[in-house]
């Protein structure tokens with residue numbers, strides 16, 4: 001087989017890249033290891049995704065699915081609450097998005113991209129790639145063990161946690177963030193509060209370095225998960241389900257809602273989810289989405305990064321295979337800027353700076369709108385001081401709040 005652009009993985013990064021290449025008049029091939037629908041975590045989107053879905057011609061089909069709309073996010077600590085409404089954000093752009101079961105959502109995207117004429121080969125893994133300049137020969141293996149080769153002029157690696165090129169070329173780096181793990185499931189949310197309170201994503205800061213997500217879906221199920229360090233998990237014994245039930249019982253803000261609820265699937269445990277990378281591009285390839293760097297789920301930024309990077313990578317890849325000159329630093333700088341901005345917010349969450357700001361007795365609406373933009377994924381708007389000076393702006397604000405207290 002021959003193709004101009006080979007895409008590894010049919011998650012959001014891969015399908016967005018496929019749709020954009022098709023729009024640019026290029027016929028890519030996507031190789032996907034699993035059969036869809038397949039489970040993947042990452043259910044809460046950010047409004048910044050929406051213009052990418054629009055540009056890729058996918059927004060209409062997503063709208064038809066009736067997913068739970070997400071208009072903001074709520075953070076809780078004990079009896080304190082901080083609510084962000086994306087309609088109050090500083091940056092122009094979409095002010096809502098969705099909470100989606102990803103098995104369903106990723107299949108909707110992949111099916112639509114196939115309808116647009118992109119070839120997706122399922123149940124087939126990329127197992128080796130040999131580069132010769134920017135050209136490459138990729139070895140793929142189907143579910144029956146049959147191997148074949150694909151010649152490509154360029155590869156977009158959208159393999160997520162598969163990290164195909166990073167593994168083949170030894171590009172993985174340990175994350176500089178502390179090691180944290182996650183235990184989660186979906187429950188039949190029979191005790192969901194009525195109306196907006198029950199539909200909203202809620203992030204609960206329970207104790208230092210431990211937090212819970214609650215992400216309600218329109219199908220009546222709700223995703224519930226803990227993020228914590230090893231010492232926290234060490235306190236709970238038994239199966240993952242027994243541990244999760246005990247953790248939820250111990251947390252007063254959620255114990256009533258989730259008591260005796262049915263689990264949709266056995267809880268999953270992801271150990272040490274953060275990972276970093278030595279480089280984002282090389283001769284003949286670019287890395288996108290989770291195949292690059294993954295920080296932390298606290299701000300639901302993973303899918304937004306996946307689709308934004310898929311979009312930008314595909315645009316440049318299209319130029320390159322058409323023979324135009326491409327400066328891949330454009331891509332690298334764009335992704336690194338977004339990543340560093342979110343990193344400051346992730347750090348500020350785990351060192352309590354953000355909690356000082358979120359749960360301050362007085363709210364400054366202008367500043368709240370600027371921070372709200374970041375939480376909406378608008379991390380490339382450098383007119384926003386809470387993007388431009390991300391780290392310093394948060395520290396300065398927290399210090400002022402502490403002095404006033």
Ligand SMILES: Cc1cc2nc3c(=O)[nH]c(=O)nc-3n(C[C@H](O)[C@H](O)[C@H](O)COP(=O)(O)OP(=O)(O)OC[C@H]3O[C@@H](n4cnc5c(N)ncnc54)[C@H](O)[C@@H]3O)c2cc1C
Pocket residue numbers: 008009010011012013014031032033034040041042043044045046124125126127158159160161162163164182270273288289290291294297299300301302303304306
């Ligand atoms: C605990 C936790 C909670 C999270 N919560 C959120 C959240 O609320 N919101 C959010 O936006 N993000 C969240 N994320 C992040 C989110 O999971 C990812 O950022 C997102 O799924 C990345 O999309 P992707 O397209 O890069 O990769 P994926 O969605 O992982 O897709 C990659 C695809 O590549 C395929 N593949 C892998 N290896 C190969 C191979 N060798 N050959 C062919 N195909 C291959 C896989 O089968 C898969 O289908 C969370 C992450 C964690 C760990």
